[in-house]
Amino acid sequence: MSTKEKLTIYWCRRDFRLLDNPALYYAIEDSNKNNTKLLPIFILDPKLLEEDRWNIGYPRRRYLAQILADFALQFKKFEILVGNPVDVFHKLTQEYKVKVYVNSDIEPYSRKRDAEVSQFLDKNNGKIISFADQLSVDKDTVSGTGTRYGVFSPFRKKVWDEFIQAPVVPKVDTAKCEYLEGTKNPYYEGGGSGVAKIKFDSGLSVEDLANKIFTIIDTNWNLRVTDDFKINLDEVLGRPKITNIWYSNEKEALSRFRDFNDNKILNYKSHRDNLGADAVDQGQTSRISVALKWGLVSTRTLKEIVIGKHDPKKSNDVFHFISELIWREFYRYELFHLPHLLNTEYQAKYQNTIQWKRGSEAQDWFIKWIQGKTGYRVVDAAMHQIANEGWMHNRSRMIVASILTKNLGIDWRWGQEYFRSILLDLDEASNNGGWQWAASVGADPKPIRIFNPYTQAEKYDNKGLYQAKHLPADYNIQEPLIEHKKAREEALQRYKYAKENSVRDY
Ligand SMILES: Cc1cc2nc3c(=O)[nH]c(=O)nc-3n(C[C@H](O)[C@H](O)[C@H](O)COP(=O)(O)OP(=O)(O)OC[C@H]3O[C@@H](n4cnc5c(N)ncnc54)[C@H](O)[C@@H]3O)c2cc1C
Numbered sequence: 001m002s003t004k005e006k007l008t009i010y011w012c013r014r015d016f017r018l019l020d021n022p023a024l025y026y027a028i029e030d031s032n033k034n035n036t037k038l039l040p041i042f043i044l045d046p047k048l049l050e051e052d053r054w055n056i057g058y059p060r061r062r063y064l065a066q067i068l069a070d071f072a073l074q075f076k077k078f079e080i081l082v083g084n085p086v087d088v089f090h091k092l093t094q095e096y097k098v099k100v101y102v103n104s105d106i107e108p109y110s111r112k113r114d115a116e117v118s119q120f121l122d123k124n125n126g127k128i129i130s131f132a133d134q135l136s137v138d139k140d141t142v143s144g145t146g147t148r149y150g151v152f153s154p155f156r157k158k159v160w161d162e163f164i165q166a167p168v169v170p171k172v173d174t175a176k177c178e179y180l181e182g183t184k185n186p187y188y189e190g191g192g193s194g195v196a197k198i199k200f201d202s203g204l205s206v207e208d209l210a211n212k213i214f215t216i217i218d219t220n221w222n223l224r225v226t227d228d229f230k231i232n233l234d235e236v237l238g239r240p241k242i243t244n245i246w247y248s249n250e251k252e253a254l255s256r257f258r259d260f261n262d263n264k265i266l267n268y269k270s271h272r273d274n275l276g277a278d279a280v281d282q283g284q285t286s287r288i289s290v291a292l293k294w295g296l297v298s299t300r301t302l303k304e305i306v307i308g309k310h311d312p313k314k315s316n317d318v319f320h321f322i323s324e325l326i327w328r329e330f331y332r333y334e335l336f337h338l339p340h341l342l343n344t345e346y347q348a349k350y351q352n353t354i355q356w357k358r359g360s361e362a363q364d365w366f367i368k369w370i371q372g373k374t375g376y377r378v379v380d381a382a383m384h385q386i387a388n389e390g391w392m393h394n395r396s397r398m399i400v401a402s403i404l405t406k407n408l409g410i411d412w413r414w415g416q417e418y419f420r421s422i423l424l425d426l427d428e429a430s431n432n433g434g435w436q437w438a439a440s441v442g443a444d445p446k447p448i449r450i451f452n453p454y455t456q457a458e459k460y461d462n463k464g465l466y467q468a469k470h471l472p473a474d475y476n477i478q479e480p481l482i483e484h485k486k487a488r489e490e491a492l493q494r495y496k497y498a499k500e501n502s503v504r505d506y
Pocket of ligand 1: 272285287289324392393394397401419428434435
Protein backbone atom coordinates (compact mmCIF):
# COMPACT_ATOMS: atom_id res chain seq x y z
CA MET A 1 0.00 0.00 0.00
CA SER A 2 1.26 3.47 -0.89
CA THR A 3 2.38 5.53 2.10
CA LYS A 4 2.61 8.72 0.11
CA GLU A 5 0.68 11.73 1.37
CA LYS A 6 -2.44 12.54 -0.65
CA LEU A 7 -2.37 15.94 -2.32
CA THR A 8 -5.08 17.87 -4.16
CA ILE A 9 -3.63 19.97 -6.95
CA TYR A 10 -5.36 22.82 -8.74
CA TRP A 11 -3.47 23.26 -12.01
CA CYS A 12 -4.20 26.75 -13.30
CA ARG A 13 -3.72 27.25 -17.04
CA ARG A 14 -5.87 30.00 -18.48
CA ASP A 15 -8.37 30.42 -15.67
CA PHE A 16 -7.00 33.17 -13.45
CA ARG A 17 -10.18 33.76 -11.47
CA LEU A 18 -12.07 32.84 -8.33
CA LEU A 19 -15.63 33.14 -9.69
CA ASP A 20 -16.97 30.40 -11.97
CA ASN A 21 -13.80 28.39 -11.84
CA PRO A 22 -15.05 24.78 -11.65
CA ALA A 23 -11.62 23.15 -11.28
CA LEU A 24 -10.63 25.41 -8.39
CA TYR A 25 -14.04 25.18 -6.74
CA TYR A 26 -14.07 21.38 -6.77
CA ALA A 27 -10.38 21.11 -5.82
CA ILE A 28 -11.05 23.14 -2.68
CA GLU A 29 -14.20 21.14 -1.97
CA ASP A 30 -12.31 17.87 -2.41
CA SER A 31 -9.42 19.01 -0.24
CA ASN A 32 -11.78 20.05 2.58
CA LYS A 33 -13.94 16.93 2.35
CA ASN A 34 -11.07 14.48 2.23
CA ASN A 35 -8.79 16.36 4.53
CA THR A 36 -5.98 16.64 2.02
CA LYS A 37 -3.72 19.61 1.51
CA LEU A 38 -4.20 21.87 -1.50
CA LEU A 39 -1.44 22.92 -3.86
CA PRO A 40 -2.34 25.44 -6.61
CA ILE A 41 0.27 25.43 -9.40
CA PHE A 42 1.04 27.01 -12.74
CA ILE A 43 3.42 25.31 -15.17
CA LEU A 44 5.52 27.29 -17.60
CA ASP A 45 6.27 24.89 -20.40
CA PRO A 46 9.66 25.82 -21.96
CA LYS A 47 8.29 24.65 -25.31
CA LEU A 48 6.10 27.76 -25.41
CA LEU A 49 9.00 29.99 -24.48
CA GLU A 50 11.88 28.65 -26.52
CA GLU A 51 10.55 27.44 -29.83
CA ASP A 52 9.96 29.87 -32.68
CA ARG A 53 6.61 28.41 -33.52
CA TRP A 54 3.82 28.39 -30.94
CA ASN A 55 5.93 30.85 -29.06
CA ILE A 56 3.87 32.93 -26.68
CA GLY A 57 5.53 36.12 -27.89
CA TYR A 58 6.84 39.12 -26.00
CA PRO A 59 3.60 41.06 -25.25
CA ARG A 60 1.85 37.99 -23.87
CA ARG A 61 4.88 37.10 -21.72
CA ARG A 62 4.77 40.51 -20.14
CA TYR A 63 1.03 40.24 -19.57
CA LEU A 64 1.25 36.66 -18.29
CA ALA A 65 3.89 37.67 -15.75
CA GLN A 66 1.54 40.37 -14.47
CA ILE A 67 -1.66 38.33 -14.16
CA LEU A 68 0.16 35.28 -12.85
CA ALA A 69 1.79 37.31 -10.08
CA ASP A 70 -1.53 38.89 -9.17
CA PHE A 71 -3.35 35.58 -9.08
CA ALA A 72 -0.66 33.57 -7.27
CA LEU A 73 -0.48 36.06 -4.42
CA GLN A 74 -4.17 35.48 -3.64
CA PHE A 75 -3.27 32.05 -2.25
CA LYS A 76 -1.35 31.22 0.91
CA LYS A 77 0.79 28.94 -1.19
CA PHE A 78 1.12 28.76 -4.96
CA GLU A 79 3.89 27.17 -6.98
CA ILE A 80 5.11 28.33 -10.38
CA LEU A 81 7.03 25.50 -11.99
CA VAL A 82 9.10 25.71 -15.14
CA GLY A 83 9.27 22.43 -17.03
CA ASN A 84 7.55 19.99 -19.27
CA PRO A 85 4.19 19.16 -17.58
CA VAL A 86 4.88 15.40 -17.53
CA ASP A 87 8.26 16.05 -15.84
CA VAL A 88 6.56 18.29 -13.28
CA PHE A 89 4.07 15.56 -12.39
CA HIS A 90 6.83 13.00 -12.38
CA LYS A 91 8.52 15.01 -9.61
CA LEU A 92 5.31 15.56 -7.69
CA THR A 93 4.23 11.92 -7.80
CA GLN A 94 7.57 10.81 -6.38
CA GLU A 95 6.43 12.34 -3.14
CA TYR A 96 2.64 12.54 -3.24
CA LYS A 97 -0.40 10.68 -4.39
CA VAL A 98 -2.00 13.41 -6.49
CA LYS A 99 -5.46 14.30 -7.66
CA VAL A 100 -5.16 17.07 -10.26
CA TYR A 101 -8.08 19.42 -10.97
CA VAL A 102 -8.09 21.23 -14.31
CA ASN A 103 -10.38 23.21 -16.57
CA SER A 104 -10.07 21.68 -20.00
CA ASP A 105 -9.50 23.52 -23.24
CA ILE A 106 -10.28 22.67 -26.84
CA GLU A 107 -7.01 23.80 -28.43
CA PRO A 108 -4.96 20.98 -29.97
CA TYR A 109 -1.82 21.75 -27.92
CA SER A 110 -3.79 21.71 -24.65
CA ARG A 111 -5.62 18.50 -25.50
CA LYS A 112 -2.39 16.72 -26.38
CA ARG A 113 -0.69 17.99 -23.20
CA ASP A 114 -3.60 16.88 -21.02
CA ALA A 115 -3.76 13.47 -22.68
CA GLU A 116 -0.05 12.95 -21.97
CA VAL A 117 -0.35 14.03 -18.35
CA SER A 118 -3.45 11.92 -17.85
CA GLN A 119 -1.70 8.86 -19.29
CA PHE A 120 1.27 9.45 -17.01
CA LEU A 121 -0.89 9.89 -13.91
CA ASP A 122 -2.93 6.78 -14.68
CA LYS A 123 0.25 4.75 -14.51
CA ASN A 124 1.63 6.56 -11.49
CA ASN A 125 -1.03 6.42 -8.90
CA GLY A 126 -2.52 9.80 -9.76
CA LYS A 127 -5.61 11.12 -11.41
CA ILE A 128 -6.65 14.14 -13.51
CA ILE A 129 -10.18 15.48 -13.13
CA SER A 130 -11.25 17.93 -15.81
CA PHE A 131 -14.16 20.28 -16.29
CA ALA A 132 -15.46 21.78 -19.50
CA ASP A 133 -14.72 25.48 -19.32
CA GLN A 134 -13.54 27.01 -22.55
CA LEU A 135 -16.60 25.74 -24.38
CA SER A 136 -19.82 26.45 -22.51
CA VAL A 137 -22.15 24.49 -24.79
CA ASP A 138 -22.09 20.80 -25.60
CA LYS A 139 -19.09 20.02 -27.80
CA ASP A 140 -21.11 17.21 -29.41
CA THR A 141 -23.99 19.44 -30.51
CA VAL A 142 -25.58 18.18 -33.72
CA SER A 143 -28.54 19.25 -35.84
CA GLY A 144 -31.90 17.49 -35.93
CA THR A 145 -30.55 15.24 -38.69
CA GLY A 146 -27.55 14.28 -36.57
CA THR A 147 -24.91 16.29 -38.43
CA ARG A 148 -22.33 18.63 -37.00
CA TYR A 149 -22.90 22.33 -37.69
CA GLY A 150 -20.64 24.08 -40.18
CA VAL A 151 -22.52 27.39 -40.39
CA PHE A 152 -22.92 29.87 -37.56
CA SER A 153 -26.61 30.98 -37.64
CA PRO A 154 -28.23 27.56 -37.27
CA PHE A 155 -25.62 26.67 -34.62
CA ARG A 156 -26.53 29.83 -32.68
CA LYS A 157 -30.24 29.01 -32.88
CA LYS A 158 -29.60 25.50 -31.64
CA VAL A 159 -27.40 26.43 -28.65
CA TRP A 160 -28.96 29.76 -27.65
CA ASP A 161 -31.05 28.47 -24.73
CA GLU A 162 -28.28 26.19 -23.54
CA PHE A 163 -25.85 29.12 -23.51
CA ILE A 164 -28.27 31.44 -21.71
CA GLN A 165 -28.92 28.79 -19.08
CA ALA A 166 -25.27 27.72 -18.62
CA PRO A 167 -24.68 27.73 -14.85
CA VAL A 168 -22.04 29.76 -13.03
CA VAL A 169 -20.03 28.05 -10.27
CA PRO A 170 -19.88 30.11 -7.02
CA LYS A 171 -16.83 32.15 -6.10
CA VAL A 172 -14.24 30.33 -3.97
CA ASP A 173 -12.73 31.50 -0.72
CA THR A 174 -9.00 30.79 -1.03
CA ALA A 175 -8.56 31.07 2.75
CA LYS A 176 -10.89 28.19 3.45
CA CYS A 177 -8.53 25.26 3.00
CA GLU A 178 -5.29 23.77 4.22
CA TYR A 179 -2.27 24.41 2.06
CA LEU A 180 0.78 22.35 1.62
CA GLU A 181 3.41 23.82 3.92
CA GLY A 182 6.74 23.75 2.03
CA THR A 183 7.94 20.93 -0.10
CA LYS A 184 10.09 18.29 1.59
CA ASN A 185 12.01 17.81 -1.61
CA PRO A 186 12.21 21.25 -3.17
CA TYR A 187 12.82 21.69 -6.88
CA TYR A 188 15.95 23.48 -7.81
CA GLU A 189 15.69 27.06 -8.86
CA GLY A 190 16.89 28.32 -12.26
CA GLY A 191 17.15 26.88 -15.76
CA GLY A 192 18.94 23.82 -17.01
CA SER A 193 17.17 20.58 -17.74
CA GLY A 194 14.37 19.19 -15.62
CA VAL A 195 11.93 21.12 -13.50
CA ALA A 196 12.75 24.56 -12.13
CA LYS A 197 10.74 26.56 -9.67
CA ILE A 198 10.11 30.26 -9.39
CA LYS A 199 10.31 30.87 -5.66
CA PHE A 200 8.55 33.74 -3.99
CA ASP A 201 7.42 34.60 -0.52
CA SER A 202 4.20 36.16 0.65
CA GLY A 203 5.89 39.49 1.38
CA LEU A 204 6.51 40.13 -2.32
CA SER A 205 4.41 42.75 -4.13
CA VAL A 206 2.57 41.91 -7.36
CA GLU A 207 4.98 44.16 -9.29
CA ASP A 208 8.09 42.51 -7.79
CA LEU A 209 6.83 39.04 -8.52
CA ALA A 210 5.71 40.02 -12.03
CA ASN A 211 9.19 41.37 -12.74
CA LYS A 212 10.80 38.23 -11.35
CA ILE A 213 8.65 36.00 -13.53
CA PHE A 214 9.19 38.18 -16.59
CA THR A 215 12.97 38.13 -16.23
CA ILE A 216 12.86 34.35 -16.32
CA ILE A 217 10.59 34.06 -19.34
CA ASP A 218 11.95 36.97 -21.37
CA THR A 219 13.88 35.68 -24.39
CA ASN A 220 14.28 36.68 -28.03
CA TRP A 221 11.10 37.36 -29.90
CA ASN A 222 11.26 35.36 -33.11
CA LEU A 223 8.55 34.47 -35.56
CA ARG A 224 8.94 31.38 -37.72
CA VAL A 225 6.56 32.10 -40.57
CA THR A 226 7.54 29.03 -42.60
CA ASP A 227 10.43 26.58 -42.36
CA ASP A 228 12.63 28.87 -44.43
CA PHE A 229 11.29 32.27 -43.40
CA LYS A 230 12.02 33.49 -39.91
CA ILE A 231 11.66 37.03 -38.60
CA ASN A 232 13.26 38.55 -35.51
CA LEU A 233 10.39 40.71 -34.27
CA ASP A 234 12.62 42.49 -31.79
CA GLU A 235 14.47 43.87 -34.82
CA VAL A 236 11.51 44.38 -37.14
CA LEU A 237 9.22 46.03 -34.59
CA GLY A 238 11.11 46.83 -31.45
CA ARG A 239 9.34 46.00 -28.24
CA PRO A 240 5.74 47.19 -28.03
CA LYS A 241 5.06 49.53 -25.17
CA ILE A 242 1.70 47.87 -24.44
CA THR A 243 0.22 51.09 -23.19
CA ASN A 244 -3.34 49.85 -22.91
CA ILE A 245 -3.39 47.34 -20.10
CA TRP A 246 -7.06 47.76 -19.31
CA TYR A 247 -7.06 45.21 -16.49
CA SER A 248 -4.74 42.64 -15.04
CA ASN A 249 -6.93 40.74 -12.64
CA GLU A 250 -10.46 39.43 -12.25
CA LYS A 251 -11.74 42.38 -10.21
CA GLU A 252 -10.58 44.97 -12.72
CA ALA A 253 -11.88 42.96 -15.70
CA LEU A 254 -15.31 42.56 -14.10
CA SER A 255 -15.46 46.23 -13.26
CA ARG A 256 -14.60 47.18 -16.84
CA PHE A 257 -17.23 44.83 -18.19
CA ARG A 258 -19.92 46.15 -15.83
CA ASP A 259 -19.15 49.63 -17.09
CA PHE A 260 -19.65 48.43 -20.68
CA ASN A 261 -22.89 46.70 -19.68
CA ASP A 262 -24.19 49.83 -17.95
CA ASN A 263 -23.12 52.40 -20.52
CA LYS A 264 -22.37 50.98 -23.93
CA ILE A 265 -24.06 47.71 -24.69
CA LEU A 266 -27.31 49.35 -25.79
CA ASN A 267 -25.42 50.94 -28.69
CA TYR A 268 -23.32 47.88 -29.41
CA LYS A 269 -24.66 46.89 -32.81
CA SER A 270 -24.73 50.37 -34.29
CA HIS A 271 -21.37 51.51 -32.86
CA ARG A 272 -19.24 48.39 -32.75
CA ASP A 273 -17.66 48.93 -36.17
CA ASN A 274 -16.88 52.58 -35.65
CA LEU A 275 -13.11 52.93 -35.62
CA GLY A 276 -13.36 56.68 -35.07
CA ALA A 277 -15.39 56.22 -31.90
CA ASP A 278 -12.93 53.57 -30.83
CA ALA A 279 -10.09 56.03 -31.17
CA VAL A 280 -11.61 58.83 -29.11
CA ASP A 281 -13.79 56.98 -26.65
CA GLN A 282 -11.66 54.01 -25.68
CA GLY A 283 -13.92 51.84 -27.79
CA GLN A 284 -17.56 50.98 -28.24
CA THR A 285 -16.85 47.28 -27.94
CA SER A 286 -16.29 45.62 -24.59
CA ARG A 287 -12.54 44.95 -24.96
CA ILE A 288 -13.13 41.92 -22.82
CA SER A 289 -11.34 39.50 -25.18
CA VAL A 290 -8.06 39.70 -23.25
CA ALA A 291 -9.87 38.72 -20.04
CA LEU A 292 -11.57 35.85 -21.84
CA LYS A 293 -8.31 34.64 -23.31
CA TRP A 294 -6.74 34.29 -19.86
CA GLY A 295 -9.92 33.36 -18.06
CA LEU A 296 -9.96 36.43 -15.78
CA VAL A 297 -13.70 36.07 -16.38
CA SER A 298 -15.76 33.32 -17.99
CA THR A 299 -18.23 33.80 -20.83
CA ARG A 300 -20.92 32.44 -18.51
CA THR A 301 -20.29 35.20 -16.00
CA LEU A 302 -20.41 37.83 -18.74
CA LYS A 303 -23.69 36.41 -19.97
CA GLU A 304 -25.13 36.50 -16.41
CA ILE A 305 -24.10 40.15 -16.00
CA VAL A 306 -25.74 41.03 -19.31
CA ILE A 307 -29.03 39.21 -18.78
CA GLY A 308 -29.15 40.42 -15.18
CA LYS A 309 -29.75 43.90 -16.56
CA HIS A 310 -31.01 43.55 -20.15
CA ASP A 311 -33.35 41.31 -22.09
CA PRO A 312 -31.74 40.05 -25.33
CA LYS A 313 -35.24 39.47 -26.75
CA LYS A 314 -36.07 43.15 -26.37
CA SER A 315 -32.81 44.70 -27.51
CA ASN A 316 -31.17 43.97 -30.82
CA ASP A 317 -27.88 45.32 -29.48
CA VAL A 318 -27.90 42.94 -26.53
CA PHE A 319 -28.93 40.06 -28.76
CA HIS A 320 -26.03 40.92 -31.02
CA PHE A 321 -23.55 41.04 -28.17
CA ILE A 322 -24.60 37.62 -26.84
CA SER A 323 -24.39 36.34 -30.42
CA GLU A 324 -20.74 37.43 -30.53
CA LEU A 325 -20.03 35.39 -27.43
CA ILE A 326 -21.65 32.48 -29.24
CA TRP A 327 -19.39 33.11 -32.28
CA ARG A 328 -16.56 32.39 -29.93
CA GLU A 329 -18.27 29.15 -28.92
CA PHE A 330 -18.81 28.27 -32.57
CA TYR A 331 -15.16 28.64 -33.52
CA ARG A 332 -14.16 26.52 -30.50
CA TYR A 333 -16.68 23.87 -31.43
CA GLU A 334 -15.30 23.78 -34.98
CA LEU A 335 -11.66 23.61 -33.86
CA PHE A 336 -12.45 20.90 -31.35
CA HIS A 337 -13.83 18.69 -34.11
CA LEU A 338 -11.46 19.82 -36.86
CA PRO A 339 -8.06 20.51 -35.26
CA HIS A 340 -6.38 20.42 -38.68
CA LEU A 341 -8.05 23.77 -39.43
CA LEU A 342 -5.08 25.54 -37.84
CA ASN A 343 -3.11 24.66 -40.97
CA THR A 344 -5.72 23.78 -43.54
CA GLU A 345 -8.56 25.55 -45.28
CA TYR A 346 -12.06 24.58 -44.15
CA GLN A 347 -13.30 24.51 -47.73
CA ALA A 348 -11.89 21.55 -49.63
CA LYS A 349 -11.83 23.43 -52.93
CA TYR A 350 -9.20 25.80 -51.53
CA GLN A 351 -6.93 23.23 -49.93
CA ASN A 352 -3.54 23.50 -51.67
CA THR A 353 -5.10 25.15 -54.71
CA ILE A 354 -4.59 28.86 -54.07
CA GLN A 355 -1.36 30.16 -55.56
CA TRP A 356 -0.17 32.44 -52.77
CA LYS A 357 2.64 34.81 -53.53
CA ARG A 358 6.01 33.34 -52.45
CA GLY A 359 9.66 34.34 -52.53
CA SER A 360 11.46 37.53 -51.61
CA GLU A 361 8.76 39.95 -52.75
CA ALA A 362 6.17 38.19 -50.60
CA GLN A 363 8.54 38.22 -47.61
CA ASP A 364 9.32 41.88 -48.13
CA TRP A 365 5.62 42.79 -48.41
CA PHE A 366 4.77 40.71 -45.35
CA ILE A 367 7.36 42.57 -43.26
CA LYS A 368 6.03 45.89 -44.57
CA TRP A 369 2.51 44.79 -43.59
CA ILE A 370 3.77 43.96 -40.07
CA GLN A 371 5.49 47.33 -39.83
CA GLY A 372 2.48 49.28 -41.04
CA LYS A 373 4.12 50.32 -44.29
CA THR A 374 1.71 49.06 -46.96
CA GLY A 375 0.71 52.54 -48.07
CA TYR A 376 -2.98 51.92 -47.31
CA ARG A 377 -3.42 54.36 -44.43
CA VAL A 378 -6.15 52.59 -42.51
CA VAL A 379 -4.27 49.28 -42.75
CA ASP A 380 -1.05 50.87 -41.56
CA ALA A 381 -2.85 52.57 -38.67
CA ALA A 382 -4.27 49.22 -37.59
CA MET A 383 -0.88 47.51 -37.85
CA HIS A 384 0.58 50.22 -35.63
CA GLN A 385 -2.27 49.68 -33.19
CA ILE A 386 -1.48 45.97 -32.84
CA ALA A 387 2.27 46.59 -32.68
CA ASN A 388 1.89 49.13 -29.90
CA GLU A 389 -0.98 47.61 -27.94
CA GLY A 390 -0.99 43.87 -28.63
CA TRP A 391 -4.67 44.34 -29.51
CA MET A 392 -6.62 45.45 -32.56
CA HIS A 393 -10.23 46.42 -33.15
CA ASN A 394 -12.34 43.71 -34.86
CA ARG A 395 -13.11 45.84 -37.93
CA SER A 396 -9.39 46.53 -38.35
CA ARG A 397 -8.58 42.83 -37.98
CA MET A 398 -10.97 42.12 -40.83
CA ILE A 399 -9.49 44.88 -42.98
CA VAL A 400 -5.81 44.00 -42.46
CA ALA A 401 -6.48 40.29 -42.95
CA SER A 402 -8.36 40.96 -46.18
CA ILE A 403 -5.60 43.22 -47.48
CA LEU A 404 -2.87 40.71 -46.64
CA THR A 405 -4.61 37.78 -48.28
CA LYS A 406 -6.41 39.49 -51.17
CA ASN A 407 -4.41 42.59 -52.09
CA LEU A 408 -0.95 41.33 -51.23
CA GLY A 409 -1.80 37.73 -52.18
CA ILE A 410 -0.09 36.36 -49.08
CA ASP A 411 -1.04 33.09 -47.43
CA TRP A 412 -3.50 33.55 -44.51
CA ARG A 413 -1.31 31.21 -42.42
CA TRP A 414 1.44 33.85 -42.37
CA GLY A 415 -0.97 36.40 -40.94
CA GLN A 416 -2.32 33.89 -38.46
CA GLU A 417 1.25 33.26 -37.31
CA TYR A 418 1.97 36.96 -36.70
CA PHE A 419 -1.30 37.45 -34.80
CA ARG A 420 -0.50 34.32 -32.83
CA SER A 421 2.76 35.88 -31.75
CA ILE A 422 1.57 39.37 -30.85
CA LEU A 423 -2.06 39.32 -29.71
CA LEU A 424 -2.70 39.63 -25.99
CA ASP A 425 -6.08 38.02 -26.59
CA LEU A 426 -4.76 35.24 -28.82
CA ASP A 427 -7.38 32.56 -29.04
CA GLU A 428 -6.42 29.85 -31.52
CA ALA A 429 -10.03 29.11 -32.48
CA SER A 430 -11.18 32.72 -33.00
CA ASN A 431 -7.91 33.70 -34.62
CA ASN A 432 -8.10 30.83 -37.06
CA GLY A 433 -11.80 31.42 -37.69
CA GLY A 434 -11.12 35.12 -38.33
CA TRP A 435 -8.26 34.42 -40.74
CA GLN A 436 -10.13 31.75 -42.66
CA TRP A 437 -13.16 34.06 -42.87
CA ALA A 438 -11.05 36.95 -44.18
CA ALA A 439 -9.32 34.72 -46.72
CA SER A 440 -12.76 33.40 -47.85
CA VAL A 441 -11.67 29.81 -47.26
CA GLY A 442 -13.53 29.18 -43.99
CA ALA A 443 -16.80 27.66 -42.84
CA ASP A 444 -18.93 30.61 -43.88
CA PRO A 445 -19.96 29.91 -47.49
CA LYS A 446 -20.18 33.58 -48.63
CA PRO A 447 -18.64 34.64 -51.99
CA ILE A 448 -15.11 36.04 -52.13
CA ARG A 449 -15.04 39.31 -50.16
CA ILE A 450 -12.41 41.82 -51.14
CA PHE A 451 -12.35 44.80 -48.82
CA ASN A 452 -11.57 48.13 -50.42
CA PRO A 453 -9.28 49.88 -47.91
CA TYR A 454 -10.42 53.33 -49.03
CA THR A 455 -14.15 52.73 -48.71
CA GLN A 456 -13.59 50.89 -45.43
CA ALA A 457 -11.76 53.96 -44.10
CA GLU A 458 -14.52 56.28 -45.34
CA LYS A 459 -17.22 54.17 -43.81
CA TYR A 460 -15.68 53.33 -40.45
CA ASP A 461 -13.21 56.18 -39.87
CA ASN A 462 -14.75 59.01 -41.86
CA LYS A 463 -13.09 61.76 -39.84
CA GLY A 464 -9.74 59.97 -39.88
CA LEU A 465 -9.58 59.86 -36.07
CA TYR A 466 -8.42 56.28 -35.90
CA GLN A 467 -5.72 56.89 -38.50
CA ALA A 468 -4.58 60.05 -36.74
CA LYS A 469 -4.36 58.23 -33.44
CA HIS A 470 -2.35 55.24 -34.59
CA LEU A 471 -0.20 56.40 -37.51
CA PRO A 472 3.21 57.73 -36.48
CA ALA A 473 3.68 61.49 -36.82
CA ASP A 474 6.28 61.05 -39.59
CA TYR A 475 4.10 58.67 -41.66
CA ASN A 476 4.46 59.74 -45.25
CA ILE A 477 3.82 56.84 -47.61
CA GLN A 478 2.03 58.06 -50.72
CA GLU A 479 1.85 54.93 -52.89
CA PRO A 480 0.42 51.57 -51.83
CA LEU A 481 2.45 48.42 -52.44
CA ILE A 482 -0.11 47.52 -55.09
CA GLU A 483 -2.87 49.58 -56.60
CA HIS A 484 -6.23 48.36 -55.24
CA LYS A 485 -8.03 47.80 -58.55
CA LYS A 486 -5.16 45.72 -59.93
CA ALA A 487 -4.91 43.77 -56.66
CA ARG A 488 -8.61 43.03 -56.76
CA GLU A 489 -8.42 41.61 -60.27
CA GLU A 490 -5.42 39.47 -59.39
CA ALA A 491 -7.20 38.14 -56.29
CA LEU A 492 -10.31 37.19 -58.24
CA GLN A 493 -8.09 35.34 -60.74
CA ARG A 494 -6.28 33.57 -57.91
CA TYR A 495 -9.51 32.22 -56.43
CA LYS A 496 -10.95 31.37 -59.84
CA TYR A 497 -7.83 29.38 -60.68
CA ALA A 498 -8.01 27.58 -57.34
CA LYS A 499 -11.62 26.60 -57.89
CA GLU A 500 -10.94 25.40 -61.43
CA ASN A 501 -7.92 23.39 -60.34
CA SER A 502 -9.54 21.72 -57.41
CA VAL A 503 -9.63 17.94 -57.71
CA ARG A 504 -13.31 17.90 -56.86
CA ASP A 505 -16.08 19.38 -58.96
CA TYR A 506 -17.94 22.26 -57.28
C1 LIG B 1 -8.27 37.92 -38.45
C2 LIG B 1 -8.97 37.88 -37.10
C3 LIG B 1 -8.31 37.36 -35.99
C4 LIG B 1 -8.94 37.31 -34.74
N1 LIG B 1 -8.25 36.79 -33.67
C5 LIG B 1 -8.86 36.72 -32.47
C6 LIG B 1 -8.17 36.18 -31.34
O1 LIG B 1 -7.04 35.69 -31.43
N2 LIG B 1 -8.82 36.19 -30.14
C7 LIG B 1 -10.09 36.67 -30.00
O2 LIG B 1 -10.62 36.65 -28.89
N3 LIG B 1 -10.76 37.15 -31.05
C8 LIG B 1 -10.19 37.21 -32.27
N4 LIG B 1 -10.89 37.74 -33.34
C9 LIG B 1 -12.29 38.14 -33.15
C10 LIG B 1 -12.51 39.60 -32.73
O3 LIG B 1 -11.75 40.46 -33.53
C11 LIG B 1 -12.17 39.87 -31.26
O4 LIG B 1 -12.79 38.91 -30.44
C12 LIG B 1 -12.66 41.25 -30.83
O5 LIG B 1 -12.05 42.25 -31.60
C13 LIG B 1 -12.32 41.46 -29.37
O6 LIG B 1 -12.71 42.74 -28.96
P1 LIG B 1 -13.86 42.96 -27.91
O7 LIG B 1 -13.64 42.10 -26.72
O8 LIG B 1 -13.96 44.42 -27.68
O9 LIG B 1 -15.11 42.41 -28.70
P2 LIG B 1 -16.67 42.65 -28.52
O10 LIG B 1 -17.17 43.15 -29.82
O11 LIG B 1 -16.97 43.43 -27.33
O12 LIG B 1 -17.23 41.17 -28.37
C14 LIG B 1 -17.29 40.49 -27.11
C15 LIG B 1 -16.63 39.15 -27.21
O13 LIG B 1 -17.30 38.34 -28.19
C16 LIG B 1 -16.34 37.54 -28.87
N5 LIG B 1 -16.27 37.94 -30.27
C17 LIG B 1 -16.56 39.13 -30.83
N6 LIG B 1 -16.37 39.10 -32.16
C18 LIG B 1 -15.94 37.86 -32.45
C19 LIG B 1 -15.56 37.20 -33.64
N7 LIG B 1 -15.61 37.81 -34.83
N8 LIG B 1 -15.15 35.92 -33.57
C20 LIG B 1 -15.10 35.27 -32.38
N9 LIG B 1 -15.44 35.83 -31.21
C21 LIG B 1 -15.86 37.11 -31.25
C22 LIG B 1 -14.99 37.82 -28.23
O14 LIG B 1 -14.76 36.87 -27.22
C23 LIG B 1 -15.19 39.21 -27.66
O15 LIG B 1 -14.33 39.49 -26.59
C24 LIG B 1 -10.26 37.79 -34.61
C25 LIG B 1 -10.93 38.31 -35.72
C26 LIG B 1 -10.28 38.37 -36.95
C27 LIG B 1 -11.02 38.95 -38.13
